[in-house]
Amino acid sequence: MAVQNETTRDRIxxxxxxxxxxxxxxxxxxxxxxxxxxxxxxxxxxxxxSKEDLFFSVIDRLANRLTIRAEGAAxxxxxxxxxxxxALTEVLTRLGRRRRIAKVLLVQGxxxxxxxxxxxxxxxxxxxxxxxxxxxxxxxxxxxxxTNTAVVAxxxxxxxxxxxxxxxxxxSPTPTEALPVLRAILIGGLERPDSRLVTEETEGNDG
Amino acid sequence: MAVQNETTRDRIxxxxxxxxxxxxxxxxxxxxxxxxxxxxxxxxxxxxxSKEDLFFSVIDRLANRLTIRAEGAAxxxxxxxxxxxxALTEVLTRLGRRRRIAKVLLVQGxxxxxxxxxxxxxxxxxxxxxxxxxxxxxxxxxxxxxTNTAVVAxxxxxxxxxxxxxxxxxxSPTPTEALPVLRAILIGGLERPDSRLVTEETEGNDG
DNA sequence: TGCTACCGACCGACTGGTCGGTCGGTTCAG
DNA sequence: CTGAACCGACCGACCAGTCGGTCGGTAGCA
Numbered sequence: 001m002a003v004q005n006e007t008t009r010d011r012i013x014x015x016x017x018x019x020x021x022x023x024x025x026x027x028x029x030x031x032x033x034x035x036x037x038x039x040x041x042x043x044x045x046x047x048x049x050s051k052e053d054l055f056f057s058v059i060d061r062l063a064n065r066l067t068i069r070a071e072g073a074a075x076x077x078x079x080x081x082x083x084x085x086x087a088l089t090e091v092l093t094r095l096g097r098r099r100r101i102a103k104v105l106l107v108q109g110x111x112x113x114x115x116x117x118x119x120x121x122x123x124x125x126x127x128x129x130x131x132x133x134x135x136x137x138x139x140x141x142x143x144x145x146x147t148n149t150a151v152v153a154x155x156x157x158x159x160x161x162x163x164x165x166x167x168x169x170x171x172s173p174t175p176t177e178a179l180p181v182l183r184a185i186l187i188g189g190l191e192r193p194d195s196r197l198v199t200e201e202t203e204g205n206d207g
Numbered sequence: 208m209a210v211q212n213e214t215t216r217d218r219i220x221x222x223x224x225x226x227x228x229x230x231x232x233x234x235x236x237x238x239x240x241x242x243x244x245x246x247x248x249x250x251x252x253x254x255x256x257s258k259e260d261l262f263f264s265v266i267d268r269l270a271n272r273l274t275i276r277a278e279g280a281a282x283x284x285x286x287x288x289x290x291x292x293x294a295l296t297e298v299l300t301r302l303g304r305r306r307r308i309a310k311v312l313l314v315q316g317x318x319x320x321x322x323x324x325x326x327x328x329x330x331x332x333x334x335x336x337x338x339x340x341x342x343x344x345x346x347x348x349x350x351x352x353x354t355n356t357a358v359v360a361x362x363x364x365x366x367x368x369x370x371x372x373x374x375x376x377x378x379s380p381t382p383t384e385a386l387p388v389l390r391a392i393l394i395g396g397l398e399r400p401d402s403r404l405v406t407e408e409t410e411g412n413d414g
Numbered sequence: 415t416g417c418t419a420c421c422g423a424c425c426g427a428c429t430g431g432t433c434g435g436t437c438g439g440t441t442c443a444g
Numbered sequence: 445c446t447g448a449a450c451c452g453a454c455c456g457a458c459c460a461g462t463c464g465g466t467c468g469g470t471a472g473c474a
Binding site: 023024025026027107108109110111112113114117120121124147148150151152154155156157158159160161162163165166169170173178181182184185186187188189190191 | 230231232233234314315316317318319320321324327328331354355357358359361362363364365366367368369370372373376377380385388389391392393394395396397398
């Protein structure tokens, strides 16, 4: 029935999140996921058409959750630049708490080869768009000087990404530890239009 | 003999660079590489013990070349911060010219699963160390304020990485186009000790 | 209440293709 | 004649996906 169906599907997604995070795409066998779910392989294929489809579903689920959280954090801030900062903090904090999730989202997809390229563009594009949107509004609000916000957004995304991935692989510094420095250099890299005495009012941001 | 040996080995490395860059690790078959080299599979295995070993050799070769170029560019500059900037420019320009190389170096490795993790740490660590070294010397030289240069180096690395990867997947903006903006925000994110305009004495960063 | 027909969820042995790696054989320069 | 370099048919592990079958539940009917 429908309810049981949903539950089982979710159980599979949950198990897959763990498995992919621990072992990567190729190392994770459909039998592994079936095992973790107390399902047979056939049972699994009743719920998902393919292993690839499963992986994409996992990615979508994680990316959606993270985007919602980031946008929620940003929405609580009055100023655009404060919003971007809050979103940054939220993402770093969130990923910093769940290493496996970070690994699935930021690393494991590449194992899929060309099948992943489109998905990568889509997911990273969505995050970049959130950042860029905040920056654009900050420009309009006169908080920062006009610049190529698309490039800046990508650079920020990359910086955050590398901090997290490095932590995933080496264990330190944790995203939380890196956050203050990261925030300082990213925000600090933006020019203020009224820069006679920078006097940041963005410093004591809320969140 | 040694000479012929080297030549064939290099031909294999060259072909592998192309193949991995175009198709990724899993999609590239040993037979592909043999074919591109006008060698049989057996001939290939005379020169390399395994496909994995071949991939690592390709990565090492590319990373070494790029590191040498970056360090060379940096060495030509008098000031440390100028050196870091020059290295950044060199890397972006270099990778921007060869999309396939960029793809092998920055993306394809992940396809190998856990076997690659150590290599990733090693290669990225080497690049980060070059940047960090420049930043550290810039601090000593009084060009920038003390900060957590390890984190800053990682962030820079990530920013550059994402710009290049995004270009690899989407074709634009090219690294060369992005360079001015990137340079501005990265360098701009660093505090100058003598800046009367920037008042705050480092609110969040430690060492 | 009992019986039948049916169904969604699940099982697990099996298949079919793929591909890294092997090995006995061949070529040819020295 | 030796052996480094190379050939290419072959092996066998591996694994995503299939398919015929099982089983608990339930709708409909008398």
